[in-house]
Amino acid sequence: MNFSRVTVPTLKEKPADAEIASHELLIRAGMMRNVAAGIYTFLPLGASALAKVENIVREEMNRAGACEIVLPNLHPAEAWRESGRWFQYGQEMMRLTDRQGRAFCLGPTAEELVTLAVAKSAPSYRDLPVNLYQIQTKYRDEIRPRFGLLRCREFRMKDAYSFHASYEDLDATYKRMYEAYVAMAKRCSLDVRVVEAPTGLIGGDVSHEFMVLSGVGEDIVVHCLNCDYGANAELEKHQPGRRFGTDSSYPLEEVHTPGLVSVTEVASFLDSSANNVIKCVLYVAGDELIAAFVPGYRELSEVKLARALGTDNFHPMREDERELFPQVTVGFVGPVGLSGVRALFDEELKGKKGLICGANRLDYHYRGVEEGRDFKAEPLVDIALATDGDRCVVCGSELIVTRGIEIGHIFKLGEKYSKPLNALFTDADGSLKPIVMGTYGIGTSRMLATIVEQHHDEKGIKWPKAIAPVDVEVITLNPDREEQLIAGREIYENMIKAGFSVLLDERELSAGVKFNDADLIGIPVQVIIGRKTSEQRTIDLKVRYTGERFEFPADGIEEKIIKVFNDIC
RNA sequence: CGGGGUGUAGCGCAGUCAGGUCAGCGCGCGUGCUUUGGGAGCACGAGGUCGGCGGUUCGAAUCCGCCCACCCCGACCA
Numbered sequence: 001m002n003f004s005r006v007t008v009p010t011l012k013e014k015p016a017d018a019e020i021a022s023h024e025l026l027i028r029a030g031m032m033r034n035v036a037a038g039i040y041t042f043l044p045l046g047a048s049a050l051a052k053v054e055n056i057v058r059e060e061m062n063r064a065g066a067c068e069i070v071l072p073n074l075h076p077a078e079a080w081r082e083s084g085r086w087f088q089y090g091q092e093m094m095r096l097t098d099r100q101g102r103a104f105c106l107g108p109t110a111e112e113l114v115t116l117a118v119a120k121s122a123p124s125y126r127d128l129p130v131n132l133y134q135i136q137t138k139y140r141d142e143i144r145p146r147f148g149l150l151r152c153r154e155f156r157m158k159d160a161y162s163f164h165a166s167y168e169d170l171d172a173t174y175k176r177m178y179e180a181y182v183a184m185a186k187r188c189s190l191d192v193r194v195v196e197a198p199t200g201l202i203g204g205d206v207s208h209e210f211m212v213l214s215g216v217g218e219d220i221v222v223h224c225l226n227c228d229y230g231a232n233a234e235l236e237k238h239q240p241g242r243r244f245g246t247d248s249s250y251p252l253e254e255v256h257t258p259g260l261v262s263v264t265e266v267a268s269f270l271d272s273s274a275n276n277v278i279k280c281v282l283y284v285a286g287d288e289l290i291a292a293f294v295p296g297y298r299e300l301s302e303v304k305l306a307r308a309l310g311t312d313n314f315h316p317m318r319e320d321e322r323e324l325f326p327q328v329t330v331g332f333v334g335p336v337g338l339s340g341v342r343a344l345f346d347e348e349l350k351g352k353k354g355l356i357c358g359a360n361r362l363d364y365h366y367r368g369v370e371e372g373r374d375f376k377a378e379p380l381v382d383i384a385l386a387t388d389g390d391r392c393v394v395c396g397s398e399l400i401v402t403r404g405i406e407i408g409h410i411f412k413l414g415e416k417y418s419k420p421l422n423a424l425f426t427d428a429d430g431s432l433k434p435i436v437m438g439t440y441g442i443g444t445s446r447m448l449a450t451i452v453e454q455h456h457d458e459k460g461i462k463w464p465k466a467i468a469p470v471d472v473e474v475i476t477l478n479p480d481r482e483e484q485l486i487a488g489r490e491i492y493e494n495m496i497k498a499g500f501s502v503l504l505d506e507r508e509l510s511a512g513v514k515f516n517d518a519d520l521i522g523i524p525v526q527v528i529i530g531r532k533t534s535e536q537r538t539i540d541l542k543v544r545y546t547g548e549r550f551e552f553p554a555d556g557i558e559e560k561i562i563k564v565f566n567d568i569c
Numbered sequence: 570c571g572g573g574g575u576g577u578a579g580c581g582c583a584g585u586c587a588g589g590u591c592a593g594c595g596c597g598c599g600u601g602c603u604u605u606g607g608g609a610g611c612a613c614g615a616g617g618u619c620g621g622c623g624g625u626u627c628g629a630a631u632c633c634g635c636c637c638a639c640c641c642c643g644a645c646c647a
Contacts, residue, residue, distance in 0.1 A: 516607065
């Protein structure tokens with residue numbers, strides 16, 4: 001590859017809309033360009049890096065016994081109507097109509113299509129298990145695309161689907177996929193944390209997310225500092241904290257708290273802290289009002305609440321709904337003497353004393369409140385999010401709460417799709433049974449961005465060897481000096497022959513421009529041909545990742561390049 | 570979809586409030602010469618329906634209306 005013959009439009013300035021490093025650098029390094037909100041073109045170097053990621057994914061999938069297929073991106077509505085998801089998926093699905101008025105969508109995922117494909121062969125238990133995957137462009141009409149490749153409307157994903165005659169067999173494949181995902185992340189130099197995850201729209205019983213811990217991640221992850229326990233914050237488990245309430249009893253007392261609504265306001269007014277205030281969050285489910293009580297210093301988890309309620313058909317009470325529920329005084333709701341609402345209590349409230357809560361009367365709170373004496377915390381449920389310092393339910397060590405980028409997600413689906421789609425197999429006893437399924441997704445374009453998030457500095461990208469768009473960049477600083485140009489081209493040819501991919505920068509630009517472009521683009525090894533080559537027949541090598549520099553004689557430099565390249569971890 | 574904001578040359582921006590040499594700056598781009606070990610210098614030059622449509626006005630990038638696109642916060646979501 002000759003630099004001047006490849007489209008690599010590098011930019012000096014940060015694009016106005018780039019908020020995170022991967023977005024900025026992939027644009028500035030000339031690897032991709034924005035086309036519309038959440039839609040990107042991959043230019044040659046970006047496409048090459050993406051292909052590296054996808055090949056690693058492909059190799060690990062094949063190694064794990066899966067078979068690659070190619071499903072269409074245009075899905076007929078019919079398949080999605082049968083599974084019921086045509087209606088569930090809502091506006092996130094890109095829908096379109098053909099000239100005959102038939103409805104289609106652009107595939108956001110492909111459970112329906114593979115399931116139908118497999119079911120059509122009416123397999124017997126002897127044909128199972130199978131594990132099919134594809135690496136495809138996916139479409140989801142995200143409410144708000146953002147962060148460059150991290151949240152797109154069109155993105156690249158590997159999606160796999162396994163089919164089994166038994167749940168035991170599903171477990172075995174699930175485990176292999178789990179291991180394959182860990183291997184993929186490792187080969188991509190991504191430090192991944194596997195956590196228990198909510199199943200969302202895909203459904204199923206068991207599910208794990210593969211999270212790369214990062215400050216720019218959109219998910220909140222809770223994990224143990226000591227053991228392997230980790231979970232999405234939406235459903236983590238933690239030991240009830242000991243920070244809430246006091247040990248000693250106080251008399252129940254009503255206090256005037258004019259206009260004080262928030263936990264912090266009330267706490268500071270009463271010279272107390274959020275550790276003593278009962279927080280009340282109001283939700284509406286149909287015509288029922290739900291009051292969820294949690295410790296004042298914690299946040300409520302809507303996923304946990306949904307689990308406790310047995311439905312996700314509820315929403316936070318809106319301003320305009322207040323008049324529908326005159327039984328509560330919004331802002332001053334407390335569990336003492338409350339009626340006409342469905343109340344739920346976080347497990348941490350059990351047996352606590354010396355608490356503060358709303359008095360169910362405008363501008364008044366109670367203090368000295370005691371669970372058991374002044375109200376009963378029933379039903380007692382786990383509905384609060386963890387905070388730093390909570391204790392692990394597995395080993396009792398400290399939990400920490402961090403942000404994470406979800407690169408992969410695997411699910412045990414069971415019969416969720418095979419039943420409605422009537423995907424059956426013939427078991428050994430001759431009976432027809434629904435196929436047991438699993439589904440496994442990993443976002444390859446998101447991985448690419450995540451790799452850049454994890455591997456960059458102020459100068460640009462520092463590609464890990466396995467992902468770099470090319471292996472070696474040869475820079476001729478003075479291409480008008482014939483001996484330099486010849487040396488550059490010779491090294492280029494020899495390295496290609498040796499099986500490496502090479503980018504040759506022989507542009508007639510000043511040295512600084514080429515050095516800076518090289519650092520921005522982040523090719524692992526830079527081969528620098530310049531004055532030293534002309535005057536003393538030596539060539540400098542620079543390792544982008546570490547910044548190390550080496551000077552070698554020009555003769556036999558290829559061996560040195562290969563050694564330096566191989567020594568990079 | 571609610572709230573906020575932005576659309577002016579390939580990129581980053583000024584100009585808009587007080588309508589009239591306001592079509593401008595930096596970077597980039599082209600040509601020539603001098604340069605070339607960390608974003609070079611000089612000279613000349615190309616490039617813009619000022620997001621779109623309509624309106625007000627003698628006159629609109631600037632004022633008004635509608636629309637579109639994009640960005641941020643939120644709700645939502647693998």
